[in-house]
Amino acid sequence: MENTMDIIENPFSKSNNNKGKEIKEKAVIGITQIAVLLIIAILFVILGIIIYQGRDKFSWEFISSFPTDGMTKGGIFPALIGTFILVIVMSIAAVPFGTITAIYLTEYAHEKSKFAAAVRFSIRTLAVVPSIIFGLFGLGFFIQFMGKGMDSTFNGGELHWGQPNILWASLTMALLTLPVIIVSVEEALKTIPRELREASLALGATKWQTIKQVVFPGSISGIMTGTILAVSRGAGEVAPILFTGAAYYLATLPGSLSDQFMNLGYHVYIMSTQSSDVEKTMPIQFATTLVLLILTLSLNLVAVVIRSRIRRKAK
């Protein structure tokens, strides 16, 4: 017995047959590591450049004052305010609409309903439409059709609504963000366990009472997450408002929904392509980008925090 034990080789030892496999394994690990590092590096380079180039200009004064001297000096106050108004009007339009759609899809639609399937397909398609298409749609539908129509019906053809303004830009942006809202609200509604719905129904509650009293209160933070994600997307997009309301420069803040507005993303675009003096506007450009980044990143951060809280609660 002892002899045979000596002769048999250790079945687990590294043998030459496996050399090839080992090298492959190491190569795969190496490639994935390089890919990950590359992504992190890209992020840091982008952030680094923006912070480095924008840091001198970035100040409270920059945020709170109007541009001066043909936009080669001064701040970005009207662009910041314009962005705020845009996302607020957009949310007022998109959040209720999206929430109601999500309630229909999760609570009322039959599992095999063809109509619901069509709605879901539309939402998915809407989510992948390039944003410039939304811009063109907004120009064609809201401004040319709705706005012009309103003007000829109510204003005797005098141009008032039939031109780019905050309202049309916000509604265009609302369409773009609608899929984000619908999907996040749907997810939030689905986290409410069936047991709770049954408890409510078994007490003689109607479906709507159950949604109002049990499902909705339980998913309020999910709805907020969806809203915030939509807002942060809306704050960063430029293409949809290009033709529908964003202005190059305005000396005053917008006073009504039929006024044009300045916008952070659009301001960056203007600064980098239309500037009369690139040397002077370069720092403004970077500082504006920095403001926009801080705005969207912090919004996303809030959304992530709320979402992780929901996940913990769901468990």
Next chain:
Amino acid sequence: MRDIKIQVNDLSLYYGEKKALKEISMQIPANKVTALIGPSGCGKSTFLRCINRMNDLIPSVKITGEMLVEGVDIYDKNVDVVNIRKKIGMVFQKSNPFPKSIYENVAYGPRINGLKDKTQLDEIVETSLRQAAIWDEFKDRLDDSALGLSGGQQQRLCIARTLAVSPDIILMDEPASALDPISTSKIEELVHQLKENYTIIIVTHNMQQAARTSDHTAFFYMGELIEMGKTNAIFTKPEKKQTEDYITGRFG
């Protein structure tokens, strides 16, 4: 049986093509406890959920036959399911309090029925909690979240919540299966007290529980009602061989 609360005639239930309940006919007496027993998947819970039309929530379900509650077929087109469920309360296997306070859990049913008067609500909450024998435990902490209670307390709160809409019939779907022995015995005691005023139908896996708590027992097997009778008769000398085999633990 003098006082029939529920009369079931040839009730069958289909999940799509599959027939899960086969021509069930039975009579459930008023103000008694009726236990439904049988192995897993025998249809006892499905049957229970037919009584308050909880199966309506599953789109593929089709039901034939009659379910007469006090002589009215609850599957009739003119019957409002909401009124059925107010009259026929249900306690679930897994305790499912709302993520609200103890008070709000009990007040939920009366509130959705439109009761707003605070004094009346207070009264209903107190009576329901007393009936569920948890008033003394909870009276000083009515505003605490129901989610902080133990499993047994949650389940008794759910019973109080059911009582608050003053049903006639209470359906219990294995109400103690997730509880420890002490909580279980409290629930059983409660069932015993409640049958004075309510007709109770309880699904259970636990033979001793059926024997202890119920007046009548129905044995289900493979979607069929095999046998129903007085509990002590079923447990001492069942008429059918299958019932005897199940009760003595030869299968199931």
